[in-house]
Amino acid sequence: MVEQKVLEPEKLFFETQRTELFITGSEVVKEAIKRANVDIAISYPITPQSESMHLVGDLYAEGYVKEYFRGENEFAVMSEVMGASMAGVRVFTATGGPGTLRAFENFPNWSGSRLPIVCAFMTRGVNAPLSIQPDTIEMAFMLDTGMIMFHAETGQDIFDMILKAYVIAEKTDVHLPIGIFMDGFFVTHTRDKVKVTPEEFKLPPYKPYCSPIPVMDMENVPVRHMRDPFVMKSNFISYAAHASWQQEILAAVERSRKYIYRYLGGMVEVENKNADILIITSGTAVSQSREAIELAKQEGIDVGLVKIKCLRPFPVDEIRELAANAKYIIVPEFNRVGWMCRELKSVIEDNSKVIGAPRVFGGMTMPPKLILDEIRRCAN
Amino acid sequence: MKGLFKISPGYEDVMPQEYLDLVNNGPYGKNYGVDDLGTFKELLEEHPLCAGCGLALSMRLVLASLPAPEDTIMVGSTGCSSLAFTQVAVHNIHSLFGNQNAVATGLKRALKIRFPDKVKDVVVMAGDGATVDIGLDMVMHSWFRREKITTIMLDNEAYANTGGQESGMSQQNAVLNMAPTGKKFPKIALPEVAKASGCAYVGVVSPAQPKRLGDMVRKAILIAREVGPTYLQLYSPCPTNYKFKSRETMQKIKERMESGMFEVMEYITPEAEAFLAEMKEGDKQ
Amino acid sequence: MTAKSSYKVLPGPEGYLPPAAATMSVMLPDPGEGLVEGEIVPQEQAINKIAEKLLSAKNPTFFPGPLVLWAWKDGVIEKAVAAKELADVVGAKIIPMPDYRPKYPMINPEIEINPNHPNLTIWHNKIDVCVFVGVHCHFANIALKIIRGGTSCYTIALCGEMGHEDAMITLRDVKADTIRKITEAVKEMKAGGVVSG
Ligand SMILES: Cc1ncc(C[n+]2csc(CCOP(=O)(O)OP(=O)(O)O)c2C)c(N)n1
């Protein structure tokens, strides 16, 4: 184990000399967690997540993570990290597909409890029938849990998003769980060049007493406190208290925007934004789109690209502005339901120009040619 | 005493009486027990549970018996007890229905990291439905993993909070909601399961024997602190759903005992026994 | 949808379910700044506005929360004393929020305030300007919204962390020193002829 020194996030992210590694997405998770000063990581196997949590286990064995164990199922694991987070430590876990759905009741509970849990989701198909293959359908279910959601396209995104997620999640005014979604296999199991910060530096530790809600340790006040107290009555007082609580979760999500700008450089990345045809999507669908745009260029068709990095909060103003002048908006997705298309249609004023295609699922790759077909249709 | 139990100067005269009582006459750092009830300000404030509720009585006795309330963090679950837990003056967690032992696992391990040299007792107290039905996998796994937590079941033999449905702890043949023709299988032998799953101490008792209950709570928590997981099952009849008068709760327990259907039970591993003996020795010196 | 940009954080009653100010594009101040009715201003300006509001109030009331009421860590007592001094100089009442639990059968609104129904205490005592200090951010925001929804009380939040958009005036990073600055401002204003309502 390398002796590590704590470094302020701004310095760690933006001022240190980075080295380039050629590693898989799972290995990137390890590199990020190594520098994240995590207290407890809890695992449960599911493809395509397992490898990354094996590697986090290695970090525990080496001494970078203070506590680590395999829980009994995903619902329990998500409850275990919740208990740890309520006791005032920094936690990490990861799951995907059926694991996400098995654990589901915990996610709105994490948000409602204002817990800065960071969880990676290595997405895959959900039953039935069983599939271990890449598919982003679980993200459709996660959109309204109150969690902040980042979607990684590359290994570099995984590294930066995980580390930065801790800093954003733990801001007192945010203090919410963040899910970092990555497309199973396509990024988790492929090698990519990733620039990492020096391993001798790690994030400062979590500060439990900056939490917007008391910590459960009998060392802070008030001592008469339940996490989280509810008014269990059928009257307006009870409804108003619950409603105001929910609004505060929404408000906390909103407050994360400025930090997403500060640390991730914005909610979207844009190339050639004035083109008539725009592709807007997230995750590895962005990489496939890039290739399609190259092919289109060779045919003399000009296409712009918008990569959405953050799904919650959703970049509403950014998308509205970008979409205003486009004639066609193509939305390629790795799932059957087209949740990204739905999201975009709900914010773009003239949404008849949004084309929800191509869509692939069940583990299929997305040949750039499919996207090119859509581009050609728009160009003609 | 820790500062969390002190009122900042200048604010004593605006603090409502209950808080002054808690500060001036509370149980923190006092080593009180069931015998002292009535002489100190209890941890449990006024709550909305029914009159004559056996579970409320059990809760009160458990809270009066905590060996170190100033360093105890409790975990509850959805159910009647969660309505009273909001009124308890130790940090406590209500998370979801049934995940209490998983939450307690994370909590205990985190507290161990943050306060390696301090006593931090983690005590789970939840209903029978939460413990033996919906949360059973997590209860048992916390035992298998030898988590150093105490698990207390408030056994009212039903899902009381949702209107009196059958639970795994209901008696065979009991006619309850969702068991319209009577329950088809016997009360689950969770104490036996606890023994086989690695608990260092297992006990069954009721609030009809308050002193014994208090003693057993203390043992269960002290053993969990040092030796391993412990389990305590508190028979706590529910007048509302079993439709008897609120003053008959104790009577119901006694009838059970007389008919031989309810027995106080204690199981302790040799290791836990040795630990208790050692503690006693230490106390004498 | 309500127009976002025009949203002002003003005394209510705003109605059935007022929005969280943060979802109406109201941003929290950066260090050295304060927030007045949804607008970011230099801290000093916000302090003066607080002094003005306190002095012109008929029944100003401080709601100290657990973080100052209980002497749980270093620095708390100093802050608690500073808040008490400010309340005394203003001639404000102090009504505590010792914890956040829903109370059974009900609270006594005369002597305490609860984040689940802060409006009861405000109505009962006819409070026209209130000051939150030492309340955990989550519970402060919950209470501040309910107050805006149901009462005409002017809310001021002295926050030790990042401030509260749901208050009409908020300061962030508030320490004993910051509170003493408000006390100074109040004293100066008084000397300059502004009298307590
Ligand atoms: C996931 C989930 N399923 C069901 C419920 C409904 N529910 C709430 S309390 C309860 C019964 C609790 O029974 P028990 O644990 O025995 O506690 P008691 O009320 O009897 O004290 C049920 C079924 C819930 N809250 N969450």
Ligand code: SF4
């Ligand atoms: S329903 Fe039964 S268990 Fe629940 S509070 Fe009433 S008497 Fe107690």
Ligand SMILES: [Mg+2]
């Ligand atoms: Mg029950």
